Amino acid sequence: MPYRSPVGDIKFIFDHVVGLARVGETEHYAEATGDVVDAILTEAGRLCDEVMAPLQRNGDLTPARLENGVVRSSPGFAEAFGQISEGGWIGISADPEYGGMGLPGALSMAVSDMMSGACLALQLNPLLTLGQIDALEHHADDAIKALYLPKLISGEWxxxxxxxxxxxxxxxxxxxxxxxxxxxxxxxxxxxxxxxxxxxxxxxxxxxxxxxxxxxxxxxxxxxxxxxxxxxxxxxxxxxxxxxxxxxxxxxxxxxxxxxxxxxxxxxxxxxxxxxxxxHKGMAAMFTMMNNARLSVGLQGVGVAEGAYQHALAYALERKQGQTSIENGTGTIIDFADVRRMLTTMKAEIFAARAIALDCAVALDLGRATGDADQAARAALLTPIAKAYGTDVGCQVSEMGVQVFGGMGFIEESGAAQYYRDVRVTAIYEGTNGIQAMDLVARKMMDGGEAAFRLLQEVQDAAEDTRGMMPELSKQVWVAAETLREATEALIGTEMNDRFAGAVPYLRAFARVLGAHYHLRAARAEGGKGPRSALAEFHIRRLLPEHTALLIHAAQGAAGLYALSPEDLSA
Incomplete structure (x- = not known):
């Protein structure tokens, strides 16, 4: 399966969309210079492309097995993991006292994104170790830290x-x-x-x-x-x-x-x-690991979406089928408008989901480095959105990848279906996406919506700053944020089960608005002209309008969901 780590996209998002440089300006993360970030991403990309990606298909066809009470891993996994551990990739953001690099968590998340696109089955091993490291650093006593953290960080355990x-x-x-x-x-x-x-x-x-x-x-x-x-x-x-x-x-x-x-x-x-x-305080400690895992799982969805998109794009560029009337076409199915619609949607969704997750990671780092309560609240608000939207995008894009392949997508030998089969569980584990949405409209709104309103104000301010360059697109983003603000105000005044009834469409609407915001920032960074600007226009004109219908759905309350009795549903 073709795979090339999206190092350039991640660097662009860090530099021009979510501002990773702010993290490197703090004393805590002073070693995270631009050169260090570039070197880490480049070398991690090489590892993913050359070592992990070749195992993607093999892990599916030759599964792990239980033999005499011992798990035997898929061929090649042990050797690849050896390179992951020897390269220090598990300890990117871990405490240097125990052998970690002490770099920003956002950088570790970006590497997890690329590893997920290369081979999700193998990436799960270090992902869970990363979460355990985080939990032990925050909650374990010194003896447990001294014994376990060096072994976990090195990948030995x-x-x-x-x-x-x-x-x-x-x-x-x-x-x-x-x-x-x-x-x-x-x-x-x-x-x-x-x-x-x-x-x-x-x-x-x-x-x-x-x-x-x-x-x-x-x-x-x-x-x-x-x-x-x-x-x-x-x-x-x-x-x-x-x-x-x-x-x-x-x-x-x-x-x-x-x-x-x-x-x-x-x-x-x-x-x-x-x-x-x-x-009796185990849930507090476990939630440290779970929150780390939720953001990581959101990026698993993004990573798999990237792999599925690249696989579908390669097929569309080589598959000859039918004819179109466009000039200077390739003669392959990428000339068809509907195939272009699918591929462009895939690319736009991946960018939006990746930007949301990396913005969340940057907020976590800033909160940790500076003690800024607003950054911590921002990260808390973004976490359920990053997890749910990222994994939804993973499912949607991988399913769309099967459609690009057409009949061959339904044939296992093409490899298209594996992406969907692999990623589908991410919308379920670490808290189903419905639970993430309920968390967003309940616990994350216990501040009266302050964190949400601050974020929406940022969206509107950025739209205002871009109005002179791209007036129509900026206006659409500003209006969408205002509509979401009004919907949030109304949501906070409703009974909890009514909130829960509309939680999933509300979260999706929030993600739509945030995605448009990040796309607009990307377009501004290249002066409103170029491929990122064209992608932003696609997202804002064609995908952002969905937020209106989603918010209407979110406002309907719970009563209609109980209009049909269990007997009616069974009839």
């Missing part, structure tokens, strides 16, 4: 996240796994967890599970859950993997896609664990 149980999916408060104090600083953890990506590996010498479980005196619901580090092998006195812990992989899930990534059913039978954070 990998990390997982164990939340879901057969009876407890999105309702984490229903977790039934138990933990009993052993009296020596350790706990005996018992229970079963499902959907554990990379729950075992044959190229990491230890797999470190962060497990949610309930102490005997833990209250019902999420307030009674604690978090434990439960390694596959218990470290010995030298910090090396020692005796096997009382845990095992029961089976691997048979999945729609991502066959190269082993998704495990894990059984813990009195396994030895160490508490991370405070008793």
């Amino acid at each position: 990998n990390g997982t996240m164990n939340l879901t149980e057969p009876q407890a999916g999105s309702d984490v408060g229903a977790v039934a796994s138990k933990a009993v104090d052993n009296g020596d600083g350790t706990y005996a953890v018992t229970g079963q967890k499902i959907f554990i990506s990379w729950g075992d590996s044959d190229f990491n010498s230890n797999t470190c599970h962060l497990v949610l479980a309930r102490l005997p005196d833990g209250a019902p619901g999420t307030r009674g859950i604690s978090l434990f580090m439960v390694p596959k092998f218990i470290p010995d006195e030298n910090g090396n993997p020692g005796v096997a812990n009382s845990l095992k992989v029961v089976s691997l899930e048979h999945k729609m896609g991502l066959h190269g990534s082993p998704t495990c059913v894990m059984q813990f039978d009195g396994a030895t664990g160490w508490m991370v954070g405070q008793p």
Whole structure:
């Protein structure tokens, strides 16, 4: 499958759309100079193109398998992961005290974007480790940090996240796994967890599970859950993997896609664990990992969309079929207006989703470096949008890629369908996109909409600044932001279930407006003339108007959703 890491697009977004340079101007990230950023992106792009991308198809056709209780990875994955770990790619944003580079998280997210486009099944391994590193840095005690962080950052060990149980999916408060104090600083953890990506590996010498479980005196619901580090092998006195812990992989899930990534059913039978954070406060610690993962998953969607787009574009440039009346055509299907519509939509959506996610990452870095509460609030607001919209775009673009291929898209040998099968789960895990939308209209509006209004004011100010260069497009963006402002004001005054009923279209409308804003900034950076300006015009004229219908939908409330009874729906 053809793949070329979008280094140029990412650099452009950092330089001209989301302002990564502001992060490098802080004392905390002073080493993130322009030269360093360029070098990191360029070398990561080479790794993705030359090492990871060739494994994309192989991971699908030769899946991970469970053999005598041990996961055997797809051929080539171990060697590729060796280059990922040896290059220090897992520790880009990790604490230098433990072997990390200490660079901005936005840079780490950009690398994850490219790795996802190259080979999502393999990228999942370091993604989960990155989230665990973040959780341990924020919540673990010094002893756990000193033992685990260097191993995780180096890639010698990998990390997982164990939340879901057969009876407890999105309702984490229903977790039934138990933990009993052993009296020596350790706990005996018992229970079963499902959907554990990379729950075992044959190229990491230890797999470190962060497990949610309930102490005997833990209250019902999420307030009674604690978090434990439960390694596959218990470290010995030298910090090396020692005796096997009382845990095992029961089976691997048979999945729609991502066959190269082993998704495990894990059984813990009195396994030895160490508490991370405070008793009964496990959700706070786990949410650090989950929030990191939500932004990363949004960029997984973007990365896969990029891969699917490039695959479809290459086919459209070579497939000869039919004739068109355009002058100076190529003689291939890219001459057809509908194929151009699909490819241009794919490209416009990818740019918008990538810009939203990287803007969120920059806000996180600025909040961390400066303590600016407004930047932290901005990042919190953008996170559910970045996750939901990014993964929706991944699904939409990969499905559209199948359509560009036509009949061959339905044939597995073309490889087009793999992108859709692989990316489809991203709209489900780390909180379904419906849950992301509910978070946006509920928790993220607890400030009375202040963070949202600040962001919309920024959109309108930027549109005003561009009005002299592109008056019509700027006006459309300004008006769309004003419409979204009014809809947000109305939303805040409604009952919660009415908000939830319109949450998904509201989030999509917000993403449409933000996408137009970033496209307009891109057009301004090239003076209103050029390919980015043409793409911005396509997005603003053809995609942005959808926000009007979406906001009408969002304002309808919940009553109509219950007009049909369960019996009516079954009739």
